[in-house]
Amino acid sequence: MSGPNFLNNAIEIIKQAIAEDTAGNYEQAYTHYKNAIEYFFVAIKYDKNERQRESIRRRLVEYIDRAEQLKGHITKPQEKRAEAAAENTSNGAKSKGKDDGDVDGETRKLRQGLEGAILSEKPNVRWDDVAGLEGAKESLKEAVILPTRFPQLFTGKRTPWRGILLYGPPGTGKSYLAKAVATEANSTFYSVSSSDIVSKWMGESEKLIKNLFAMARENRPSIIFIDEVDSLCGSRSDSEPEASRRIKTEFLVQMQGVGKDDTGVLVLGATNIPWTLDV
Structure with missing residues (x-):
């Protein structure tokens, strides 16, 4: 099927969506919009x-916003029913499966150290606050925002991105873009740097990385933002310390290792010198 046929089909379906929306049939309208x-x-x-x-992108943003509004309108009654059911459960049932006793003392200590990386308050930076960088913003919207709003669109071979690298000279807005992502994305946002990961104790850095990704998987959808990622994942060399090599290896294992289900976990890195990264 050619591109024009896809566009014509989309136009026909969106006409149905608008008609159902106007008629007040919001569930049918949401299905057609989707x-x-x-x-x-x-x-x-x-x-x-x-x-x-x-032109299609501009229209698409409007349709996505409307679909998101309808989704919220449809799911509100369901959320109220879920809240009512939750109130009738005991506190013990609420905490089942999430008790700190499920992890050993060492793991609990490592995770407590990483809890400071979680942004509990959003930075309050919107897309419109970022001047220019339209290409980067559109890419981030498609890679970060859409999979969380419409996960059903990213199934089968169409999978969301697992990693994004923001690079450029200092002052070009990389960290500001990350703040906008943290504000706009309905995800758990982890902001880490080398000081959060690198430890003077042998083997502890790898454990911190492992627990960081484990926490991100438990709280998916989640975003791990690594500022100055080159300080952790620089090019390998024969003269580099063994500890640095092990940190890179653990990052690769957690991001691409066999048996690691990273669905709903996005790694967002920022660097001024991308040519020094290990590839």
């Missing part, structure tokens, strides 16, 4: 006309 958004994504992928692609 299907149309999926077709629009494919149309953007195959359309070679940059001006038309930009």
Whole structure:
């Protein structure tokens, strides 16, 4: 099927969505919006006309916002029922499976040290607060925001990104973009640096990395932001310390290792010198 056919299908479905929306049939409208958004994504992928692609993107943002509003309207009654059911459960049942006794004392201590990396308060930086960088913002919206809002669009071979690298000279807005992501994304946001990971004790750095990713998986969807990632994952050399090599190896194992389910976990790195990273 060609790009124009995808676009035509999307237009036909969006007409149905608008008609159902106008009629007050919000569940049917949400279903049509969701299907149309999926077709629009494919149309953007195959359309070679940059001006038309930009027009589709602008429309797509409007449809996504409306679908998000309808989703919130539909799920509110369900959330109220869930809250009422939760009030009838005992405190013991609420905490079942999350008791600190499930982990040993050493792991609990390591996790307590990493809890300071969790941003409990959003930085209050919106996309509109970031001047320029439109390409980067659009990429981050597609990679970070959409998978959390519409996870059903990212199934099968269409999987969300697992890692993003922000690079550029100092002062170009990398960390500010990360703050915007933390504000806009409905995810647990971990902001870490080398001081949170590197330990003077042999083997503790690898354990910290392992527990960081374990916490991110337990609280998915989650984002791990590593500022100045080159300080942790620089190029390997024969003269580098064994501890540094083991840190890089543990990062690779946690991000790409066999048996690691990283669905819903995104690693966001920032660096001024991308050419020094281990590739």
